[in-house]
Amino acid sequence: MTTSTFDALREQLTTAAEAFAGGPSAVPGILSGMVDDVDRALSERLEIFPVCHHSPASALAMAKRLRDKQPKVVYLELCEDLRPLLDELRNCRLPVALQAFASEIDGFPPEAAPLSVVAPITEASAEYQAIAYALDTPGVELVLVDRSTDHVFQWEPDAPAGTAAPEAETDSEDEAALHGDAVGLEIGDLRPGFAELEEHLLHHGRVRHWSEWWDQYVEQPLIGADYATYRQVMVLIGSLFRRLRPGRRGLGVEEDRERYMWTRMREHLASSGADPADCLYVCGAFHAASTVAQFGLDGDAEPFEISPRTGTRWLYGLIPSSHAAIEAQFGLASGSVSIAAATWDKARRHARVTPYRLKGQKGTREPAKTPVPAPPEPVTDRLSGFLAAPPALDAVDEDELLGWCTGIVRLARRNGYLASTADAIAVFETSVLLAGLRGRRRPTPYDFQDAAITCIEKDVVPGRRDVRRLCEILLGGDRIGQVGYDALPPLARDVLDRLAPLGLDLEKRTIQRALIDLGARPELASCSQLLWILRHLLPDDAVRPIMGSRRLGERSIQESWDLAIGRNQRSLIELGYEGVSVEQVLEQRLRRAVHADRATASGALDAVEQSLLYLGGGRLTDELGARAVELLSAERTVDDAPEVLRRMRRLLAHYRATRPALPRWCEAFVTTGYAHYCTLLPTAFTDDDTGVRQVAAMLGFLFGMESLALSFGCDHAQLELAVRQSHPEAPAKVALLWAASSQLGLLSQADLRTRYDDLLANPLIVPTFPQYISGFVQALEPVPALTPLVVEVISKAFARLPDTVLLPWLPTLITTLRDNARELVPVLVREAGRTFPGTLAGVDTWVPPWSERPAPAPVGPVPSGPVADLLAAHPASYEAVADLLGYDRTAGAALRPGEAEAAALSVRHPETAEAVAALLGCTAQPASP
Structure with a gap:
């Protein structure tokens, strides 16, 4: 191609821009530069194929070009370290996503972990056509030339862990979250660089969002164009958006990617000796209009220096994807990928093009035979005619539109709408009317969607699918991919194999019920154990127990489970990045949890319990218990004291019931906790930031485990001294201190009753008396023997407190008991049941045992003798x-x-x-x- 090929177009655009601007401006320079970009891209010896991600026009042009050219080497813009995953695509059902995952990082900030990158693949995409052609055609080599996933995070330090993509409206949050918070990679991100241009295009194009504008003004005109026109238009669009990016925002990273790719292609050509004429470079249209010095094979620029990778160990795999997940990750309009897939199916049938599909892939047919390659066509100026000619106006496809209208009415009635034949006619006429108002002759799927919403969805009913979602289902639906068994990591295959005795197809996305009767089928005990581990590792909806439980010292004979493992295939696959079995993954997670920077003693005790339940105890349990002792001795607060007390009581009860002696770490934990809480007790009583429940839990640990601690060598005087040194001022904590003194024998119950009677008799203290009761109720945790006295004090409070104090206090008492003393309420209720009469008639004659009784009168004469x-x-x-x-x-x-x-x-x-x-x-x- 000569330099003068596009001279006429350049002169025409420059003249029009100057006339439009009315004087000197930047517009002529931009338009002239765009023509230069097209000229440079098409004159390159290595043929560049510009694409847009998930574009039916790009996929159709790619299928045609591959059959005509039959290249021997395909260079693809995709992370070079993802190449081994492409061979596993034939074992999957599209759409799926290639994933690189790293949980243990080296060279990145620790808070950035885990790192994740995904690259979605759909059948209606140019990259899949290139992959299928290269993998199934003998003698063709597929080379990925983009930066590695490690360089993705090296070059983007501001987003090391990936930022959540804008969410699209979907029918299921699970489908939109299939990619999680991974960084998304796409080929050909063609979108204006600033909001003003996008708003201008949407306004004058009479569309609502960018996906509709692209479909109307790029996809539809190009889907039937010849290859030369398609190629020139895509490079022109890529150049336009590249030059309009304000301040070259983000262009530095993109230019480094282009230098990286051209350096890799030059290296491959030099090492393989391939002829550039037999090669095809597939990249985004944005990169096809590159201006870097390394662009092309004939440049004399120095090769780009590629930095070494970090020490991070990357794990690779395939995860299921969906149209909704792709739309959510890349900020596309809801339903746009489904509409693109429907457009692709219609276009390839209309053009009679057989797409490339991997042999043996689920849900595909065998590809047609490859024809003889056609000779290359000379490059001519196709842009002048394409830009000057008016758009081709397609006639209304009445059969297609009628099918949509009747289909949406049928689907709406099935979902509870009162739709009829009249609504189908109204949707048809409104679609044609909206298309005319928007300057197009043929209604698009978006026009039909607006018409259906207007005519059918007259009201919104909670819990019902809206008409917009029904239109998306009708036009193609949210296709959800699946990773085949052979492409799963070893851990996922091991899980499916071990659950095979259940007789369920766990690869299905439906929820399945598993019934396990361990009495009749004891061989299912291993399945039950595995399900409980998965319950701990996978999301809550993946493995959900309906009947049965797993606690220390408790095993269910019959269990019932709702399993949705196929729906949570991504989570199961990512477990495979952490180990070769679920037991190993759980063990690693427990170790990481107890050695984390924010690990606590209560969390370590929870890890001990998990190891006993799911891993059978042993050396790991002793290691976790020893770590719990270290964490407890290093804590300077008592915020987790209630959890520590609850978990330690349960563990001690388990060991006493199953072992002749306590483990060494239990002895160390009791002695360390006794000394630790005795030391912190005076401070906790006076610290305003320490709650009453925490102090009560400390006292519960000290009194409840005192006999055990004394047998291990602790000194009782330490506890008595700590109580004597405590001088709280808050009423609730004062009540706790009185209860502790009573337990130690420093204060009798009679003296304690007298103190509370004196408080009720003091009018200055009566308004704060409910706070004393709150603390007294909390005292049941460390001193349960005070339960009768607590019932007596509460009864006296209800009898003697004035309504102005009692009524505002009742809600506080209820919330306090619910939040801080839930387990103590049954104790109070049982004691009250023993104290108060059991019948209504007995209430009238009942005399409280703590009240004064009248003196009995003498009966008969006074005897003597x-x-x-x-x-x-x-x-x-x-x-x-x-x-x-x-x-x-x-x-x-x-x-x-x-x-x-x-x-x-x-x-x-x-x-x-x-x-x-x-x-x-x-x-x-x-x-x-």
Whole structure:
């Protein structure tokens, strides 16, 4: 091609730009530069094929060009280290994504882990056509020339862990999240560099979003164009968006990628001796218009110096993808990829082009035979005619539009809409009307979608699929890919093999019910164990128990599971990046958890419990327990004290029931915790940032495990000294301190009752009395023997507190019990059940045991005799009996001390008097009236 090929076009565009601008401006320079970019790209000896990601026009042109040229070497813009994955595509159902994953990084900031890169592949894409042709055609070599995944993060330090892509509206969040937070790679990201241009194009194009503009003004005109026209137009568009990028934002990284790719292609040509005429370079249209010095094979620029990779160990695999996931990751409009797939199917049938498909791939047919290569055509100016000619106006495809209209009505009725034949007619007419208003003769899928929403969706019902989603389903749906068994990592295949006795097809995306009866089929115990491990490792909806549980010392005989492993195939595949078995992955995760920077003692105890449940204990459990001791001794706060107490109690109960002696780490944890909490107790009582529940948990640990700690060599004086040194001011903590003093014998229950009575009698303290009760309730954790007294205090509070104090306090009491003492409520309820009458009739005559009783009246004449003399001689005995029977010993003071009481008791209870007399060695005589 000569330099004068596009001179006429350059002069025509420059003249038009100057006339339009009315004077000197940057527009003529931009247009002239665009023509230069097209001229340079098409004059290169190595044929450049510009593409756009997931473009039906690009895929169709690629299929045609591959059959005509039959290149022997295909250079593809894709990360060079992903090449081994391409051979596994034949074992998958598209769309899928190539993934590079790194959880343990070397050379990047530690907080950046894990690193993940995905490159989605769909059947309606030019890159898949090139891959299928190269892999299934003998003698053809496929070379990936883009930077490695390691360089992706080296060159983009601002986004080391990947940023979440804009989310699109989807029917299922699971489908949109198939790629997770991985960094997405696409070939040919053609989109304006700034919002003003995009807004201008959308406004004047009478479309809503960029995907619709691209389909209307690029895809549809190019899908039927010849190869030369397609190639020139794509390079022209790539040059336009490249030159309009303001301030060359982000262009430095893109130019480095171009230098990288041209350096790799030169190296390959030099080492292989391939003829550039037999090669094809597939890249994005943006890179086809490159201006770097290394561009082309005939340049004399120095080769680009490629930096070495870091020490990060990358793991590679295939994960399932979907149209919704691609749209969400790359910011495309909802349904645009499905519409592109439908356009691809229609275009290839219309053009009678047989696409390339990998042999043996699921859901595909064998490709047609490759024809004899055609001689290359001379490059001529096709842009002048293409840009000057008006767009071809296609007639309304009534059969296609009628099929859409009847199909959406049928689908809407199936989903609960009151749609009829009249709605189908209205959708048809409205589609034609909208297309006319937007300046197009043939309604597009987007016009049809707007018409269907207008005519059918008259209201929005929660829980029902909207009409926009129904249109996407009708036009192609959200196709979801699947990675085949042979392409799975060893861990995923091992999981499927070990669960095979369940008799379920776990590769399906539906939810399946698994019933396990370990009594009838004990061989399924291994499946049950594996499911519990997967429950711990996979997302909650992947493996969900319906019946059965797994706790320390507990095993279910019958279990029922809802399994959606096929739907969560991506998560299962990523487990394969961490190890060769799920047990190894769990072991590594537990070790990483307890050695993390923010690891806590409660988290380490949880890891100990997980190792006992799923890995059977052993050396790993002892290692995790020893780490828990280290973490507890290093903690300077007691925020996790409730969790530490709860988990340690459960572990001690398990070991006592299953082993003759406690492990060494348990002994160390008890002694370390006893000394640790004794040291922190005075500070925790006075620290405002330490809650009442935390202090109660500390006391629960100290009192509950004191006997065990003392047997291991701890000193009781340490705890008593810590309590004596505590001087809280908050009412709730004061109540806790009183309870602790009572447990240590420093304060009797009678003195404790007196203190609470004094608080209720003090009008200055009455408004804060509920806070004392809150602390007293928390004291049941370390001192459960105070339960009757707590019920008594709460009862007195309800009886004596004024309504102005009591009513505002009731919600606080309920929320406090629910949030901080949930497990103590049953204890209070049981004690209240024993204290209060069980029937409604008994309430009227019930007298609280803590209230004062009236003195009983004497019955009959006061007797006299030996019994009265005996009891008078031994006053301690009858006083004890009187107290036991609930009588007031002060009655009858006019008689001799104790004589009236003794006489009355001997008359009413002669058997008791005789028993006491016999005990004292006397003979009881009947009392004479």
